[in-house]
Amino acid sequence: MIVKMNKITLLGMEYQREELTKTLMELGVVEISDVDIDEYGELIGNPDVNSELQRIETELSYIDSALDCLGRYAPVKASLFGGRREVNISEFNGIVKNRESVWNLVTDILKKEEYLVSLKSEENRLNNLYLSLLPWKELDVPLDFAGTQKTVFQYGTIPSIVDWNSVVAELTEKIPNSYVERINSDKDQHYVFFIVHRENEEECLSYLQSKGYSRATFTGLTGTVAENIERINGRISEIMSEREKTIEKIKNMAGHRSEMEVLYDWLLMEKSRLEATEKFIKTKKVFMIKGWVPERNAPDVKKLLESKFVVYVEIEEPGENEEFPVLLENRGIAETGEPVMKMYSLPSSREIDPNAVMAPFFIMFFGLMFSDGGYGLILSLLSGIILWRFKLEDEMRKFMKLMFFCGLSTMFWGLMFGGWFGISSLVRYAVWFDMVSEPERMLSWSLLFGIIHIYAGFAIKAANLIREKKYLDALYDVGFVYIFYTGAVLFLLPYAPAVNQDKVAPLVNIGRYMLVVGGVLLLLTQGRDRKNIFGKIAGGLSSLYNVVSFLSDVLSYSRLLALGLATAIIASIVNQLSVMFDMPIVLKVIVAVVILVVGHAVNFGINALGAYVHSCRLQYLEFFGKFYTGGGEAFSPLKINTKYTKLKLNADYEMQTIHTA
Numbered sequence: 001m002i003v004k005m006n007k008i009t010l011l012g013m014e015y016q017r018e019e020l021t022k023t024l025m026e027l028g029v030v031e032i033s034d035v036d037i038d039e040y041g042e043l044i045g046n047p048d049v050n051s052e053l054q055r056i057e058t059e060l061s062y063i064d065s066a067l068d069c070l071g072r073y074a075p076v077k078a079s080l081f082g083g084r085r086e087v088n089i090s091e092f093n094g095i096v097k098n099r100e101s102v103w104n105l106v107t108d109i110l111k112k113e114e115y116l117v118s119l120k121s122e123e124n125r126l127n128n129l130y131l132s133l134l135p136w137k138e139l140d141v142p143l144d145f146a147g148t149q150k151t152v153f154q155y156g157t158i159p160s161i162v163d164w165n166s167v168v169a170e171l172t173e174k175i176p177n178s179y180v181e182r183i184n185s186d187k188d189q190h191y192v193f194f195i196v197h198r199e200n201e202e203e204c205l206s207y208l209q210s211k212g213y214s215r216a217t218f219t220g221l222t223g224t225v226a227e228n229i230e231r232i233n234g235r236i237s238e239i240m241s242e243r244e245k246t247i248e249k250i251k252n253m254a255g256h257r258s259e260m261e262v263l264y265d266w267l268l269m270e271k272s273r274l275e276a277t278e279k280f281i282k283t284k285k286v287f288m289i290k291g292w293v294p295e296r297n298a299p300d301v302k303k304l305l306e307s308k309f310v311v312y313v314e315i316e317e318p319g320e321n322e323e324f325p326v327l328l329e330n331r332g333i334a335e336t337g338e339p340v341m342k343m344y345s346l347p348s349s350r351e352i353d354p355n356a357v358m359a360p361f362f363i364m365f366f367g368l369m370f371s372d373g374g375y376g377l378i379l380s381l382l383s384g385i386i387l388w389r390f391k392l393e394d395e396m397r398k399f400m401k402l403m404f405f406c407g408l409s410t411m412f413w414g415l416m417f418g419g420w421f422g423i424s425s426l427v428r429y430a431v432w433f434d435m436v437s438e439p440e441r442m443l444s445w446s447l448l449f450g451i452i453h454i455y456a457g458f459a460i461k462a463a464n465l466i467r468e469k470k471y472l473d474a475l476y477d478v479g480f481v482y483i484f485y486t487g488a489v490l491f492l493l494p495y496a497p498a499v500n501q502d503k504v505a506p507l508v509n510i511g512r513y514m515l516v517v518g519g520v521l522l523l524l525t526q527g528r529d530r531k532n533i534f535g536k537i538a539g540g541l542s543s544l545y546n547v548v549s550f551l552s553d554v555l556s557y558s559r560l561l562a563l564g565l566a567t568a569i570i571a572s573i574v575n576q577l578s579v580m581f582d583m584p585i586v587l588k589v590i591v592a593v594v595i596l597v598v599g600h601a602v603n604f605g606i607n608a609l610g611a612y613v614h615s616c617r618l619q620y621l622e623f624f625g626k627f628y629t630g631g632g633e634a635f636s637p638l639k640i641n642t643k644y645t646k647l648k649l650n651a652d653y654e655m656q657t658i659h660t661a
Contacts, residue, residue: 380410384404
C-alpha cells in the first residue's frame with residue numbers, strides 16, 4: 001500500500017539550524033521540499049553552502065581514488081550478497097574525530113599512486129628509447145660524435161626497398177671522399193652511417209636524400225649505443241624495484257581501508273545535510289523548512305523536535321488533489337512485486353498500489369513459463385539460502401524473495417505438468433496434463449489466465465474510480481466493459497483450441513446477448529464527455545473498437561505456452577543428447593555428466609531470464625495498461641545514506657528513533 005503523508009512546516013532559530021538538520025537526518029522520516037523564496041520578499045534567502053559542497057565533492061573524489069588504488073593493489077574478496085558492513089556509532093564517531101590522520105593516509109596513498117604513474121611513464125619512455133636504439137647496437141661510435149674538423153659523421157635510415165649495393169657503388173663513384181656503412185637492416189629500414197669531407201657534405205646529403213635518407217638523432221645521449229642500452233636496462237631494473245617497494249607500502253596501508261570508508265560515508269552524510277540545507281529559507285535570526293512526513297510519524301516528529309529545539313512545527317494533510325511523495329509499504333508476497341514495479345514507474349500517490357494483485361500474477365506466470373519443477377527447486381534453494389545466509393539490502397532482499405516464490409511456483413507447475421529436469425518417464429505422474437503432448441489445451445488455459453489477469457486490471461481501475469467517488473464512471477468504464485468483453489469471449493469460445501463446441505453452445509448464445517447489450521451500453525455512455533451528439537456517437541463507436549485491442553492483449557498470453565514448451569523440450573533434448581553416444585561406459589558417463597550439467601545450466605539460465613522478462617512484459621503492457629497512472633515521485637527523506645557502512649546504534653547512544661516502513 002501507499003503510505004499516507006502529511007505536510008510539515010517548521011520554523012526554527014538560525015543558531016540551531018545545523019543541529020536540527022542532523023536530528024532530522026538521524027530520524028530519517030522527513031523529506032525536505034524546495035521553497036519558492038520569491039513568495040517571501042527580499043529579506044529571505046537560502047543558506048550559501050556551494051563552496052562547502054564543492055570542498056566535500058573534491059574530498060569524496062580523493063577518497064574514492066585512494067580506495068580504488070587499494071582495490072587494485074590490495075584487493076578484498078567481496079561477497080556478491082554481503083551488503084554493507086555494520087559499524088557501531090561510537091566507532092564511527094571515533095574515526096570521524098580522528099579524520100585528520102585518516103586524511104593523511106588518503107593523501108599518502110594518492111601521492112604513491114602518482115609516483116607509480118610517473119614511474120610507469122618513465123618506463124614507457126625508456127622502453128621506447130631502447131627500441132629505437134636496438135637497431136644501432138653494433139655502432140661503437142659515441143652518439144654525440146658529429147665528426148672532426150675536416151670530416152662529417154652522421155647516421156640515419158634509408159628505406160629497405162632501396163638496393164644497398166647500388167647506393168654504396170654510386171656514392172663511392174660520385175663522391176670519392178666519402179664512406180658509407182650499413183649497421184643493420186630490417187623489413188622497413190637500412191640503418192647506416194657515413195663519413196665525408198666537409199667540402200662534400202651537401203653533395204653527399206643530396207644524393208642520400210634522393211634515396212630516402214632520413215637523419216637519426218638521439219638528443220641528450222652520450223656514449224655508445226651499447227653503453228646507453230646498459231644504462232636503460234639498469235634504470236628499468238631500478239624502476240621495477242621502486243614500483244614493488246611503493247606497491248608494498250600501499251598494501252601495508254590496506255589495514256586502514258575501513259577507516260577511509262567511514263570517512264567517505266561521513267562526508268557523504270555531510271553532503272546530504274548540506275544539499276538539504278540549500279532548500280531551507282532563512283533570515284538573520286530564523287529559518288523555515290517545508291516538506292513531507294509519513295502520517296503515522298508526524299505526531300512523534302513534532303513532539304521530539306519541539307522538546308529539543310526552539311521551533312514551531314505545523315502538520316497538515318495534503319489538499320484534496322495534491323500529489324505527495326510515494327512510500328510503498330507491503331508485506332509478504334505483495335512486497336516482492338516492488339522491484340518489478342519500480343523498473344516501470346512508481347504509482348501516483350492518489351491511486352491504489354497494485355502490488356498485492358500484481359505480485360501473485362507475476363509469480364504464477366513466471367512458474368508457468370519456467371515450467372520445470374526441478375529448475376524451480378534449484379531456484380528456490382539458491383534464493384532461500386541467499387536470504388538465510390546473507391544480510392541483504394532491502395531491494396535485493398525483496399528481489400531474492402520474489403525469486404524464492406517464483407521457484408515455488410515453478411515447482412507447483414512442474415508437478416501439475418510432470419516436468420522434472422525434462423525426464424520423460426516422470427511426465428506420466430503429472431497431476432493435471434502434459435503440456436508438450438497437449439499444447440492446444442495449454443494454449444486455451446493460457447488465454448483464460450490472460451483474460452483473468454486483464455479483468456483484474458479493470459477491477460483495480462474500478463477501485464480507483466470508486467476511491468475518487470466516481471461511482472458512475474466505474475460502472476460505465478468498467479462494468480459495461482466487462483459485459484461487452486465477456487460477451488466477445490463467450491461468442492468466440494468455439495474457436496479456442498481444444499474446446500468442445502457442443503458443450504459451450506449455451507455459453508455462445510449468452511455471449512451473443514451480452515455482446516449486443518454491452519455494445520449498446522458502451523455506445524450510450526463512452527461519449528458522455530463530448531458536447532454534441534455526433535461526438536458522443538463517435539466516442540461510443542471508438543470504445544467498441546477497443547475489443548480488438550483486448551483480444552490482441554489476450555493473444556499475448558500465448559507466450560505462457562511458448563516459453564513453457566521451450567523449457568520442457570530443451571530439457572528433454574539435453575537428456576537425449578547425453579545418452580546417444582556409443583563409447584566405453586566410463587567415457588560415456590563422463591560425457592553424459594558434462595552434457596547434462598552444461599545443457600541444463602544453459603537451459604536454466606536462458607529460460608529463467610526469459611520467464612522474468614516476459615512476466616514483466618505482461619504486467620507492464622497488458623495489466624498496467626488497463627488502469628495504471630504511474631508517475632509518482634519516490635519519498636526521499638533526509639537520512640543517513642552511506643555507501644560502505646551501516647550504522648549500528650549502541651545501547652547508550654541517545655538518539656530517539658522513530659519506526660518507519
